Amino acid sequence: MNSFNEQKRKEEEKAREKELSDLFKVAVSQPKVPVGVDPKSILCEFFKAGQCAKGFKCKFSHDLNVQRKGEKIDIYSDKRDDGKLMSLLV
Numbered sequence: 851m852n853s854f855n856e857q858k859r860k861e862e863e864k865a866r867e868k869e870l871s872d873l874f875k876v877a878v879s880q881p882k883v884p885v886g887v888d889p890k891s892i893l894c895e896f897f898k899a900g901q902c903a904k905g906f907k908c909k910f911s912h913d914l915n916v917q918r919k920g921e922k923i924d925i926y927s928d929k930r931d932d933g934k935l936m937s938l939l940v
């Protein structure tokens with residue numbers, strides 16, 4: 851009786867571990883690349899998680915600095931674009 855319960859407990863533990871690893875897999879996914887955007891300007895999500903097996907063949911960037919640079923440029927260019935758009939409308 852005891853060994854049966856133990857077996858059942860072990861199976862439940864295994865199932866929970868599998869569930870967790872599945873969740874982790876889902877949590878790491880590549881960002882969507884907008885049309886006209888170079889994937890090399892986007893940091894590889896798998897690389898960030900230490901899971902990218904593609905190495906230098908990966909179409910995303912493995913340079914941890916690339917995302918920070920990209921974000922800054924995006925913020926400024928967005929503001930500029932808004933300004934242009936506003937002046938055109940007025």
Ligand SMILES: [Zn+2]
Nearest residue numbers: 894897902908
């Ligand atoms: Zn990668």
